[in-house]
Every structure is written in structure tokens, then in C-alpha cells.
Ligand code: PBG
């Protein structure tokens with residue numbers, strides 16, 4: 001076996017998986033207000049920007065060669081119905097308009113979920129302690145149509161309500177957005193790895209947890225049923241989330257489905273690497289590139305990651 005490991009040239013010749021900038025998606029947090037660039041405490045290198053400061057981030061993204069952005073808006077006002085989520089002039093709608101005007105070459109993917117916009121922090125409407133499914137669907141549809149109207153190139157529902165992909169597909173078509181693809185967070189697990197994100201997006205649930213709608217981390221076959229359902233409902237791209245603790249699910253999905261497959265290398269995965277690197281316990285570049293290749297090897301076509309700009313820089317070296 002060592003004959004093919006003897007030099008960098010031969011190793012590169014037989015390298016089975018490769019990473020390209022085109023496959024990376026960079027999440028961006030946009031917050032209501034002016035002149036804001038807030039560091040996210042648990043995610044070194046990640047900031048919340050107000051729209052008037054977004055230019056700086058846009059330049060960094062463009063210079064890195066990354067073109068794909070996943071946008072998260074943080075509204076100033078939250079209510080029971082998450083009404084800022086589907087407001088013409090909501091923070092996310094305005095941010096998308098800004099991004100598309102600033103650089104039409106950016107591919108802007110809009111996360112669709114109510115948790116950043118609801119006073120209770122849940123991804124759907126609530127009745128007492130119960131998270132309502134079918135009552136939530138029309139709001140997700142309204143949000144999707146509104147974000148597509150603002151210029152989003154792709155709609156990414158992350159709420160985990162049943163039937164949302166079908167409802168959103170129908171709603172987008174009825175509004176004339178036939179050509180807007182749906183990237184579905186199909187297999188989204190109830191995970192401790194989202195904790196830093198909830199600081200970044202102010203979306204922690206006010207009571208209880210998300211286990212009645214997000215998946216149980218003990219289950220893999222169920223993830224395939226979620227994906228089958230999303231395909232039937234009209235999803236264009238499937239996602240597994242989080243990434244590294246769920247590579248088995250990703251691998252099986254890549255063998256089972258002939259669909260583009262995305263994986264979300266989430267906030268907690270990022271935070272762990274950053275913390276260990278800051279302590280000098282690991283080599284950040286090496287660990288991040290190893291993680292990226294692990295996701296590719298397991299079958300990811302698309303990687304959503306907070307490391308995207310750093311990875312782009314390392315790919316250039
Ligand atoms: C909204 C949403 C979450 C993430 C992406 N979209 C949080 C959650 O479900 O609690 C997590 C992303 C991350 O941790 O990086 N539903």
C-alpha cells in the first residue's frame with residue numbers, strides 16, 4: 001500500500017475525495033439596529049451584523065471566493081405568531097434585498113423557521129406546551145413566499161413540522177416562484193450541538209425543548225423515512241444536521257438517494273474546534289480540513305459551515 005503514499009504528487013493523484021469552494025455555504029447573522037458588529041461569544045470569528053455594516057462581511061465573503069450564503073435574521077420584536085418572519089420589511093427580507101443588490105452573484109439561501117421570531121422561541125405555533133403542526137404550515141408558507149419575493153435564491157425549511165415541504169412547494173408555485181428550489185433540513189436531530197447558534201440567533205426555546213419535532217439522536221432509519229417523505233413532497237436537496245456525529249446517516253442517505261445531499265456542520269461543532277485550537281491543543285487548519293474531508297467522504301455534496309471563509313483561504317494556499 002505504501003507505494004501510493006511515497007510523495008505528495010502520488011498521494012494527490014490517488015486522492016479519492018476533494019473539497020471545492022463551490023461546495024461550501026457560509027452562514028451569516030443579520031440583526032436589527034444600526035452600526036452593529038457583535039461578536040458571538042461562543043463562536044469566535046462569527047458576528048451579528050446590522051444591515052448598514054454588512055458591506056464589510058460581503059467583501060470578506062467575495063474576496064474568499066465563497067459564493068453561497070445562508071442567511072439568518074434576528075428581529076427586534078418577537079411575538080406569539082412570529083410575525084416578523086413574514087413581514088415585507090422584516091430584518092431577513094431587508095438583508096436579502098441588500099445582499100442581492102450588493103452582489104447579484106451571491107447565492108442566497110434563506111432559512112425558514114419561526115424560532116428566531118417567536119416570543120416562546122419554538123419553531124412552530126404553540127398551544128400551552130404543545131407545538132402545533134398544521135396550524136404552523138401556512139405561516140411557513142407565507143415566510144417562504146415573502147423571502148423568495150425579497151430575492152432569496154433557495155428556501156431552506158428547518159422547522160421540522162410534518163408536511164412543510166409540500167405546503168411550501170405549493171405556496172411557492174402558487175406565487176409564481178416555480179424555479180425556487182427547496183433545500184430541506186430533512187434529517188434534523190434534536191441536538192446539544194446547536195447551543196452556540198441559539199446565542200447567535202437568540203432562538204432558545206422559552207420552555208421545554210425541541211424533541212417533539214426534531215429527531216431523536218438514537219434513530220437512523222427514521223432519517224431515511226424523513227428524506228423519503230421530503231422527496232415525495234418535492235424537496236430538491238436533502239440535508240442531514242448536525243454533521244460529524246451523524247456521518248452514518250449521511251453515508252446511508254448518499255447510497256440510498258440520487259439527490260444532492262447537504263450537511264450542516266453546526267455551531268457546536270465549530271465552537272469545539274475553535275476552543276481546542278485557542279488552547280493550542282489541536283492544529284485548527286489540520287482538524288478543520290480533516291473534518292471537511294470526512295463529510296465529503298461520507299457523501300456530502302454541499303457543506304454548510306462557519307469555517308467556510310477559513311477553508312477557502314486554506315484551499316488557496
Ligand atoms: C432554526 C435553526 C437552528 C439551526 C439552524 N436553523 C437552531 C435550532 O434548531 O435550534 C442550528 C444551526 C447551528 O447550530 O449552527 N431552527
Ligand code: ZN
Nearest residue numbers: 113114115123
Ligand atoms: Zn427553529
